[in-house]
Amino acid sequence: MEEILRKKAKELLESGEVKVVIGYGWNRQRTKTTPVFITDAADADRLVWNPLCVNNLSVYLTRKFKDIQAMGKPAIVAKGCDIKNIVVLITEAQFKREDVCIIGMTCEGVVYRQELWKGELKPEIMPTKCHNCDVRNPHLADFVVGEKSSFTPPETPAGMVFDKIKALDSRGQADKWSFWINEFSRCIKCYACRQVCSLCYCERCITEKNMPQWIETSAHPRGNLSWNLTRAMHLVGRCTFCGECERACPVNIPLNLVNQKMIQVVKDAFDFRSGYDEKTHPPMIVFSPDDKDDFIK
Amino acid sequence: MADRILKKDNLGKLVASVNGNGGRFIAPVLDARQVVFKDVTKAEEIVTEYILARNSYKEYVFPQTEVVADFTVEKHGVDLKSREVEARETVVFGARPCEAASLSSLRAIFTWDYIDEFYTKREDSLVVVTVACTKADDACFCTTVDLSPESRAGSDLYLLETESGDYMVEAITDKGRAFVEKYKGAFTEGSGKAKTLVMPEKIGTIDLEKVSARLKDKNHYDDQVWARLTRKCIGCGACTFVCPTCHCFDITDEGTQFAGERRKNWDACQFDTFTLHASGHNPRHYQHQRWRNRFMCKFNYYPEKFASKGCVGCGRCIRVCPVRLDITEVMEEFSR
Numbered sequence: 104m105e106e107i108l109r110k111k112a113k114e115l116l117e118s119g120e121v122k123v124v125i126g127y128g129w130n131r132q133r134t135k136t137t138p139v140f141i142t143d144a145a146d147a148d149r150l151v152w153n154p155l156c157v158n159n160l161s162v163y164l165t166r167k168f169k170d171i172q173a174m175g176k177p178a179i180v181a182k183g184c185d186i187k188n189i190v191v192l193i194t195e196a197q198f199k200r201e202d203v204c205i206i207g208m209t210c211e212g213v214v215y216r217q218e219l220w221k222g223e224l225k226p227e228i229m230p231t232k233c234h235n236c237d238v239r240n241p242h243l244a245d246f247v248v249g250e251k252s253s254f255t256p257p258e259t260p261a262g263m264v265f266d267k268i269k270a271l272d273s274r275g276q277a278d279k280w281s282f283w284i285n286e287f288s289r290c291i292k293c294y295a296c297r298q299v300c301s302l303c304y305c306e307r308c309i310t311e312k313n314m315p316q317w318i319e320t321s322a323h324p325r326g327n328l329s330w331n332l333t334r335a336m337h338l339v340g341r342c343t344f345c346g347e348c349e350r351a352c353p354v355n356i357p358l359n360l361v362n363q364k365m366i367q368v369v370k371d372a373f374d375f376r377s378g379y380d381e382k383t384h385p386p387m388i389v390f391s392p393d394d395k396d397d398f399i400k
Numbered sequence: 401m402a403d404r405i406l407k408k409d410n411l412g413k414l415v416a417s418v419n420g421n422g423g424r425f426i427a428p429v430l431d432a433r434q435v436v437f438k439d440v441t442k443a444e445e446i447v448t449e450y451i452l453a454r455n456s457y458k459e460y461v462f463p464q465t466e467v468v469a470d471f472t473v474e475k476h477g478v479d480l481k482s483r484e485v486e487a488r489e490t491v492v493f494g495a496r497p498c499e500a501a502s503l504s505s506l507r508a509i510f511t512w513d514y515i516d517e518f519y520t521k522r523e524d525s526l527v528v529v530t531v532a533c534t535k536a537d538d539a540c541f542c543t544t545v546d547l548s549p550e551s552r553a554g555s556d557l558y559l560l561e562t563e564s565g566d567y568m569v570e571a572i573t574d575k576g577r578a579f580v581e582k583y584k585g586a587f588t589e590g591s592g593k594a595k596t597l598v599m600p601e602k603i604g605t606i607d608l609e610k611v612s613a614r615l616k617d618k619n620h621y622d623d624q625v626w627a628r629l630t631r632k633c634i635g636c637g638a639c640t641f642v643c644p645t646c647h648c649f650d651i652t653d654e655g656t657q658f659a660g661e662r663r664k665n666w667d668a669c670q671f672d673t674f675t676l677h678a679s680g681h682n683p684r685h686y687q688h689q690r691w692r693n694r695f696m697c698k699f700n701y702y703p704e705k706f707a708s709k710g711c712v713g714c715g716r717c718i719r720v721c722p723v724r725l726d727i728t729e730v731m732e733e734f735s736r
């Protein structure tokens with residue numbers, strides 16, 4: 104797969120069709136992958152593809168990265184789950200489909216964290232998203248690299264995140280509250296969850312608006328709660344469960360639980376799942392007279 | 401040479417005595433599947449199998465958020481009352497030799513043009529009990545910045561683990577000696593066989609002198625190399641917040657129109673708002689320029705201004721980085 108990927112990247116750069124290929128490369132010790140930006144066809148051999156390719160590189164397509172946008176049309180190496188975020192970016196008019204060349208990688212799963220890699224991809228080191236993945240064959244791409252995957256996801260989603268949500272749902276209000284207060288208490292306000300998310304593309308986040316200061320910047324319980332709730336709310340109906348925020352969080356806050364719960368709520372309320380169709384607008388940005396209003400009491 | 405032995409069975413006694421004296425005992429514990437420095441009350445909570453705690457112990461001398469003053473808005477104007485720092489004896493047990501060396505770097509900045517008592521009072525009552533490393537990972541690079549598991553700088557007590565799980569104690573500073581004297585019930589005579597220390601391989605392609613010399617040359621300021629190596633940085637604060645030498649903070653007011661508190665909160669040069677002017681202009685417009693600042697701070701400004709190190713090679717920033725931006729790769733580039 105790597106060879107085909109490199110060849111494709113080379114062609115794209117040589118023909119001038121794209122100016123940069125955003126993909127994965129090795130770190131110095133070749134123990135971890137890290138994002139690379141290939142602008143010269145001669146460097147295309149730096150591209151790698153393996154189960155350590157965890158990052159959702161679609162974040163680099165956003166307006167947070169003006170320098171990358173200025174390089175010219177990009178090609179991006181993307182797994183199916185990463186493509187979901189690209190789809191959301193298109194539906195939210197961040198760029199047009201033709202503005203990006205998607206090199207879709209067929210995928211048999213990645214590791215939850217690179218540190219877990221011991222040379223073999225075992226189910227227990229894969230994130231919940233991979234066990235339930237219905238986009239192992241990329242659903243939107245200019246080219247697909249790799250053998251077709253024959254994986255079919257379980258009918259009822261299964262895995263750690265779903266189990267934990269079920270367990271939490273069965274607990275009382277007060278219990279749930281104390282669970283989250285405790286989890287959020289560890290937050291150090293590094294905003295890695297926001298920065299790594301391709302859907303958190305605001306140039307001025309609400310946390311940075313300080314006249315007045317809507318969200319307290321202090322990492323005390325009040326500030327942490329307001330930040331984490333705000334982050335969650337701003338991703339309702341948009342988050343694709345790519346898991347980047349949880350992976351990036353240095354203090355292991357289980358953000359995937361928040362994200363997946365929101366996804367379920369949106370699915371129940373609007374029968375909508377984000378990231379699948381670049382022509383359908385997400386429910387939170389459209390209005391229709393027959394929208395449900397039974398929550399207004 | 402070991403002065404004393406701290407038997408593992410006596411560790412509980414030490415924890416209890418420090419806490420009993422109104423002090424704090426900070427040690428690595430398991431919290432949310434990570435090894436983290438936290439207050440402990442029982443020796444059983446302390447983890448011994450770890451490379452480095454996820455957080456730096458700097459938060460015990462330089463808290464992530466703290467109130468420095470209270471204010472009320474009166475008819476005649478604003479009444480601002482400064483808070484007093486209440487520094488208690490604080491023992492950090494299980495620091496590693498690299499991060500022990502970071503305290504002098506923090507002190508240098510917090511006493512540079514202004515004596516920040518919120519820092520100095522806490523540091524004065526901090527006792528650093530270092531346990532030398534028997535394990536390292538691919539992010540550790542102390543030996544490349546001229547430190548090693550054998551470095552004593554910054555430690556008040558320097559401990560070697562023995563094969564039987566006890567500690568051989570070497571008192572490095574007067575503070576350390578006074579501590580052993582104060583809690584002499586926990587420290588006994590004796591000896592043991594120390595476990596072999598790990599020795600991370602020095603990164604041969606890095607030359608600190610060259611790095612500094614090249615950074616001094618202002619022509620490198622706008623070098624394309626910054627963008628090339630660091631455009632992948634997503635601008636979170638993770639690396640700076642876990643770094644034992646990063647020290648930037650922001651002052652913010654919280655409260656109502658009439659009263660509130662003034663807080664000192666960690667800030668990070670990696671945030672785009674760090675240098676954003678009120679006019680809307682940002683002198684560090686691109687993320688790679690912010691990353692350049694972090695590197696310049698550690699390998700140019702620090703060596704130029706202070707005798708202490710800007711980076712102690714603990715590797716925390718590498719481990720925590722969501723895009724695995726490795727500071728040693730940039731050091732390597734600037735060693736050419």
Ligand code: SF4
Binds near residue numbers: 182183210213237
């Ligand atoms: S969710 Fe699917 S596409 Fe994404 S990494 Fe897992 S298996 Fe691959």
Ligand code: SF4
Binds near residue numbers: 338342
């Ligand atoms: S899982 Fe996290 S990073 Fe991914 S889209 Fe959702 S909020 Fe963003």
Ligand code: SF4
Binds near residue numbers: 293354
């Ligand atoms: S990544 Fe984690 S610690 Fe950082 S701001 Fe987000 S929730 Fe808080």
Ligand code: SF4
Binds near residue numbers: 643645712713718
């Ligand atoms: S820059 Fe990185 S390696 Fe150096 S002291 Fe800070 S966290 Fe440790």
Ligand code: SF4
Binds near residue numbers: 634637639722723724
């Ligand atoms: S170097 Fe890594 S950890 Fe530091 S700001 Fe950039 S992305 Fe975040």
